[in-house]
Amino acid sequence: xxxxTQSPATLSVSPGDRATLSCSASQSAxxxxxxxxxxxxxxxxxxxxxxxxxxxxxxxxxSGSGSVTEFTLTISSLQSxxxxxxxxxxxxxxxxxxxxxxxxxx
Amino acid sequence: QVQLRESGPGLVKPxxxxxxxxxxxxxxxxxxxxxxxxxxxxxxxxxxxxxxxSGSTNYNPSLTSRVTMSVDTSKNQFSLNLNSVTAADAAxxxxxxxxxxxxxxxxGQGTLVTVSS
Numbered sequence: 001x002x003x004x005t006q007s008p009a010t011l012s013v014s015p016g017d018r019a020t021l022s023c024s025a026s027q028s029a030x031x032x033x034x035x036x037x038x039x040x041x042x043x044x045x046x047x048x049x050x051x052x053x054x055x056x057x058x059x060x061x062x063s064g065s066g067s068v069t070e071f072t073l074t075i076s077s078l079q080s081x082x083x084x085x086x087x088x089x090x091x092x093x094x095x096x097x098x099x100x101x102x103x104x105x106x
Numbered sequence: 107q108v109q110l111r112e113s114g115p116g117l118v119k120p121x122x123x124x125x126x127x128x129x130x131x132x133x134x135x136x137x138x139x140x141x142x143x144x145x146x147x148x149x150x151x152x153x154x155x156x157x158x159x160s161g162s163t164n165y166n167p168s169l170t171s172r173v174t175m176s177v178d179t180s181k182n183q184f185s186l187n188l189n190s191v192t193a194a195d196a197a198x199x200x201x202x203x204x205x206x207x208x209x210x211x212x213x214g215q216g217t218l219v220t221v222s223s
Contacts, residue, residue: 001167034209043215043216044210045213046209050207087150089210095153096141098152100150
């Protein structure tokens with residue numbers, strides 16, 4: 001299976017800051033990489049799919065980049081509602097696999 | 107707007123079978139992969155497997171010996187059975203839709219399953 005590794009585990013930032021989250025795959029995920037946001041007590045929400053395409057309704061401050069084994073989620077200017085846990089996930093091959101998550105905290 | 111809702115017991119005894127059903131509203135079950143994903147309290151996400159609308163299945167190798175999934179297109183429902191549960195199976199269980207080329211685009215709200223005698 002493709003093992004997904006996220007860094008850092010925790011990112012401490014201030015509102016208005018730029019946040020950069022990293023995700024690496026143990027083998028090629030091509031561009032079949034998604035990012036999800038999860039807030040306490042809620043299901044994850046799809047933010048980005050196909051590495052860089054924003055899901056419907058996702059603000060433009062969220063952007064994704066990368067390919068093959070290295071991927072990045074950037075939040076250009078953090079808003080209060082963006083403090084959450086972010087997961088990357090590959091869907092290039094079964095089983096689907098998730099990274100361990102990055103917690104973005106104030 | 108597609109909505110998914112999990113239903114089933116919130117408490118299962120050790121060694122017994124965990125059974126959950128997901129009802130899909132606002133869209134057809136046809137053409138998609140329907141998945142179960144779980145999240146132990148305070149931990150990350152684990153994909154359990156999928157059932158395709160045709161009935162074909164694919165399970166996580168770590169769970170394949172204990173998992174069975176099925177679909178009922180007439181009811182717009184799909185189900186999960188996980189047998190021989192232990193405390194390690196306690197988690198929030200999510201049902202979700204996987205769309206080819208897009209990932210997991212719809213999630214249920216999740217249901218907490220506790221394993222205890």
